[in-house]
Amino acid sequence: MGYLNGLIRADKATLYKIECELPSMSRPLYECILTGVSPVNSGIVNNEVVRLSHFESVFSLAHQAGKTTAAAAYYWVSELYNRAPFIATRDRFTHDEQLPIQHGCFYQADSYPDDHLFIDAEYLRTQFSPDFLLIHPMNIDDTGHKFGFDSSQYRNAARKADIILSNYIPIWMEQGYQIIVTSDHGMNNDHSHGGILPEECTVPLLTIGSQFSHYSPCNIKQTDICGTVCTLLGVNPIDKPVCHPLLVGGR
Ligand SMILES: [Zn+2]
Numbered sequence: 001m002g003y004l005n006g007l008i009r010a011d012k013a014t015l016y017k018i019e020c021e022l023p024s025m026s027r028p029l030y031e032c033i034l035t036g037v038s039p040v041n042s043g044i045v046n047n048e049v050v051r052l053s054h055f056e057s058v059f060s061l062a063h064q065a066g067k068t069t070a071a072a073a074y075y076w077v078s079e080l081y082n083r084a085p086f087i088a089t090r091d092r093f094t095h096d097e098q099l100p101i102q103h104g105c106f107y108q109a110d111s112y113p114d115d116h117l118f119i120d121a122e123y124l125r126t127q128f129s130p131d132f133l134l135i136h137p138m139n140i141d142d143t144g145h146k147f148g149f150d151s152s153q154y155r156n157a158a159r160k161a162d163i164i165l166s167n168y169i170p171i172w173m174e175q176g177y178q179i180i181v182t183s184d185h186g187m188n189n190d191h192s193h194g195g196i197l198p199e200e201c202t203v204p205l206l207t208i209g210s211q212f213s214h215y216s217p218c219n220i221k222q223t224d225i226c227g228t229v230c231t232l233l234g235v236n237p238i239d240k241p242v243c244h245p246l247l248v249g250g251r
Helices: 002-009 026-035 058-064 075-081 114-128 139-147 152-174 222-233
Strands: 014-019 069-074 093-095 103-107 132-135 179-182 202-208
Touching: 002 014, 002 152, 002 202, 026 058, 026 075, 026 222, 058 069, 058 132, 058 222, 069 075, 069 114, 075 103, 103 114, 114 132, 114 152, 139 152, 152 179, 152 202, 179 222
Parallel strands: 069 103, 069 132
Antiparallel strands: 014 202, 093 103, 179 202
């Protein structure tokens, strides 16, 4: 991912290494990233657990604090924080001030093109000025399931995401956004993930923006992301763990 690495070299971004929580699966780790609760404690222990989260999330805490929230994301995110089960004709495009995710574009096909997804996100960002926006593309994971971890297709899917990001990150930086780029989990050579292999569990976390300390090393855990994002937003993270060294002044 040459663009992101170029930002690191230019001291505009800092890269941290995270060991994801277990199981290294999507829905359990969406819940982990967005609530700070690990799968064995949240009860979202596999992808087939279709219900609302039992915990406060970045979305619910920001919403309660009067902030505007948005997501361009896979429909499981809508199921965890807005309504479950997902009804595409009702939920595909969401605009409801009462819901934790007030503005949403939710997709159902794993092959929904990442470049379209980022345009959905830009629509939400420019039309509704969300305080917190989750952008959640699926093509890297989808390609890994089709071709495996050690494949040119998987690597090229990551390169493609880097190119898409290079079109938007300069605009977001210019406008003063605090940006986190991370992943729920990785991929193995059996075209799946879920266990404890390094290639399934090692994920990056990249910070961009003036409110990050850019101090390295920093022992951030996946369960720290929710509370750290709340702190950045000026929202009380209640009982969520916060990685203070990640933020300016360790606040
Ligand atoms: Zn997957």
